[in-house]
Amino acid sequence: MxxxxxxxxxxxxxxxxxxxxxxxxxxxxxxxxxxxxxxxxxxxxxxxxxxxxxxxxxxxxxxxxxxxxxxxxxxxxxxxxxxxxxxxxxxxxxxxxxxxxxxxxxxxxxxxxxxxxxxxxxxxxxxxxGGVAYLNAEDGANFDGTANALKDTNFIFGSQGATRLDIVPLLAWKMLGMNVEPVFGIKGRGDGRLMFERGEANIDYQTSSGYLGGSTALVEAGTAVPMMTWGALDEDGNIVRDPTFPDIATFKEVCEATDGCETSGEAWDAWKAFFVAxxxxxxxxxxxxxxxxxxxxxxxxxxxxxxxxxxxxxxxxxxxxxxxxxxxxxxxxxxxxxTTVSEGAKAYVINWLADDYGVTLK
The missing domain is CATH 3.40.190.150 (Bordetella uptake gene, domain 1)
Incomplete structure (x- = not known):
């Protein structure tokens, strides 16, 4: 320890x-x-x-x-x-x-x-x-505010586990139609950033403190390209731009601009519920x-x-x-x-984890 x-x-x-x-x-x-x-x-x-x-x-x-x-x-x-x-x-x-x-x-x-x-x-x-998702320079060059040009790319992501906070980015990327393969088992998001820096992963996200403390240097060096934040909540519960990163679009904005991604329905409700939690x-x-x-x-x-x-x-x-x-x-x-989420959102995520990753919670 x-x-x-x-x-x-x-x-x-x-x-x-x-x-x-x-x-x-x-x-x-x-x-x-x-x-x-x-x-x-x-x-x-x-x-x-x-x-x-x-x-x-x-x-x-x-x-x-x-x-x-x-x-x-x-x-x-x-x-x-x-x-x-x-x-x-x-x-x-x-x-x-x-x-x-x-x-x-x-x-x-x-x-x-x-x-x-x-x-x-x-x-x-x-x-x-908050949280910021980002791409390596090569794939970032294809990002135009939508995920349309990223759907044929195979991405690798260092993940703490299928039932961890990484649910939020993994479900977001799935909703965008991206092919992101998680490598489960890292001990912290900082270890995911290290995988990205070593070229073992080509997509990553960090919570705001981790992004400010480590990932901004990658962006400044030109080796990382910001993709989106998860956003923040206004007083009415609507997703708005993250006040720490007001110049970076939210997932909601990227989803609305991407073919086939919907900001309503079961997937969106589940994503938002776990984002809020x-x-x-x-x-x-x-x-x-x-x-x-x-x-x-x-x-x-x-x-x-x-x-x-x-x-x-x-x-x-x-x-x-x-x-x-x-x-x-x-x-x-x-x-x-x-520590509260609706039964509908919970059921959706449990089924998704079983279908996509073979994770059963029994």
Whole structure:
């Protein structure tokens, strides 16, 4: 289990102008303690960048300014780490766990490897994200805003697994009529990007933090061409352009421009349902069941203080994207939305996974 350690000095340069607030709660003191923030993916992906961004800020805002250590526990598309967290019993507030859509989706689909129950955990912070799909330079030259010229190309994609967050891109590409063969088993989206960089894959997608942290350099170097984002939701639940990438068309736009792709019907409803479950409230920080309320309140206050930093929005947009951050009751609501999907959408995806990949969830 690899790790990355944050101390107070790490963040000072980044938020020097922000005017950091006072400690969150006087009743709880983490002086001299170490907070372990466990991420069930490899250190190369978007969840790692998310925790690495919030870690030093959390250290500053928790009373006593504890050291925050981000630990990585990849395996089985994140179910290994989630199953481990389900068994843990920490009551002193020194254990935090971070999930993403790739942890939520196996839970939603009834994956038999799931031994965890989201309702047992205590959400204290959640944040949305987006995603960007991109092509290599050769195939990107044939992309004209539609997938029409890409339908005869054989694509290879590094995937964490059929029941993970990769459902969103894989179903999108299928709806566009593209031939994308996933290579299942990578431990994080960052490993998919490395496959792309080595030429072992010719199509990839990253969540916003991973794209900002690694894939934009490929685009700037001319070795990657952005294809589309998954978009974002407006107040009425409509898909609109991702605020972090306003110049890149959404999947909805590309679908509408591509022959045979429909933005209505069973496939679209299923895709949108899993997009909503996987991205607007994608990354969630949990304390384990049994954590005392005063400790929970202290974490909520600390994350609220982070959200209130004058420079937070600017800093966050550069590191993890321009998306809402939910705290306390907002995080609880976001967690419920991220772990709920209609039976119709679930049935469609289960049938699709069985038909296309031979994956049965029994």
């Amino acid at each position: 690899t790790q990355f350690t944050f101390t107070r000095r790490v963040v000072l340069g980044m938020v020097a102008a922000a005017g950091l607030s006072a400690p969150a709660a006087a009743e709880v003191d983490f002086s001299g303690k170490t907070i372990e923030w466990v991420i069930p993916f490899s250190e190369t992906g978007g969840s790692a960048k998310w925790a690495n961004f919030f870690g030093p800020l959390l250290s500053e805002e928790l009373p006593g300014n504890p050291t925050v250590v981000v630990k990585f526990m990849p395996g089985a598309g994140s179910t290994k780490g989630a199953n481990w967290f389900q068994r843990e019993e920490h009551k002193d507030g020194t254990l935090l766990f971070g999930t993403s859509g790739s942890t939520q989706f196996p839970y939603l689909l009834g994956d038999p490897r799931v031994r965890y129950e989201y309702k047992d955990w205590i959400p204290v912070m959640a944040s949305g994200t 996987g991205f607007p409230s994608q990354k969630i920080a949990f304390l384990p069941a049994g954590t005392p309320q005063d400790v929970v309140d202290t974490y909520v206050a600390a994350f609220e203080a982070i959200r209130s930093l004058p420079e937070f929005k600017q800093i966050a947009s550069q590191q993890v994207g321009d998306y809402p951050m939910f705290v306390g009751t907002g995080a609880s609501k976001a967690a419920r939305e991220a």
